[in-house]
Amino acid sequence: MATVAGAFPFAFDFNPATTALIVIDMQRDFVEPGGFGETLGNDVSLLQAIVPTTAALLNLCRANQMTIIHTRECHKPDLSDLPDAKRNRGAPSLRIGDPGPMGRILIAGEPGAEIIPELAPQPGEIVIDKPGKGAFYATDLSGLLSERKITSLIFAGVTTEVCVQTTMREANDRGFDSLLVEDATESYFPEFKAATLCMIRAQGGIVGWTTRFDDLAEALND
Numbered sequence: 001m002a003t004v005a006g007a008f009p010f011a012f013d014f015n016p017a018t019t020a021l022i023v024i025d026m027q028r029d030f031v032e033p034g035g036f037g038e039t040l041g042n043d044v045s046l047l048q049a050i051v052p053t054t055a056a057l058l059n060l061c062r063a064n065q066m067t068i069i070h071t072r073e074c075h076k077p078d079l080s081d082l083p084d085a086k087r088n089r090g091a092p093s094l095r096i097g098d099p100g101p102m103g104r105i106l107i108a109g110e111p112g113a114e115i116i117p118e119l120a121p122q123p124g125e126i127v128i129d130k131p132g133k134g135a136f137y138a139t140d141l142s143g144l145l146s147e148r149k150i151t152s153l154i155f156a157g158v159t160t161e162v163c164v165q166t167t168m169r170e171a172n173d174r175g176f177d178s179l180l181v182e183d184a185t186e187s188y189f190p191e192f193k194a195a196t197l198c199m200i201r202a203q204g205g206i207v208g209w210t211t212r213f214d215d216l217a218e219a220l221n222d
């Protein structure tokens with residue numbers, strides 16, 4: 001067992017053998033200029049700032065033989081898994097499925113839907129393509145976790161208040177203990193990230209726990 005003594009709202013105990021790291025949607029479409037995030041009017045440089053810590057987190061969990069899962073928010077090329085409500089929402093300069101500088105926006109197999117090279121999955125790591133914001137919706141994630149007897153989840157990725165928070169809430173309702181690494185997650189809106197961290201750990205950890213990367217590393221390196 002390991003204990004993250006500095007976690008909020010209180011210490012987080014976990015067994016690395018039954019814990020998975022889930023890195024949410026660190027895709028070129030969200031993190032690099034020219035992708036979906038920028039078409040929505042966002043400053044993607046904010047998200048680029050967490051790449052070194054997220055890479056260190058991946059390496060820490062790999063060194064501790066933990067299950068590693070990466071997710072990608074993307075849709076089938078025929079858009080059969082894209083509800084009109086999602087495609088037509090808002091006024092982006094390019095919609096999901098439209099051709100952009102990195103191929104069709106958020107479409108599986110296109111360059112923009114790939115995970116950024118700095119955080120590329122290694123052989124044997126699980127990659128889940130998801131059509132929703134939550135990683136449990138319309139995917140094999142539940143089955144993959146139960147096959148591996150996973151009971152705790154460590155989260156990183158983007159964006160904090162959308163796909164990360166949605167997936168943590170889905171995980172919480174399914175009985176997983178979830179820990180979010182504060183400096184390995186980011187939002188285009190710093191105030192939304194701050195609010196999400198508060199919401200997760202409020203009321204005695206109503207959704208889960210949060211921690212700084214260094215406190216998690218200390219727990220695993222002890």
Ligand code: C5J
Nearest residue numbers: 025073158159162163
């Ligand atoms: C968004 C995500 N923000 N990965 N997706 O649309 O959070």
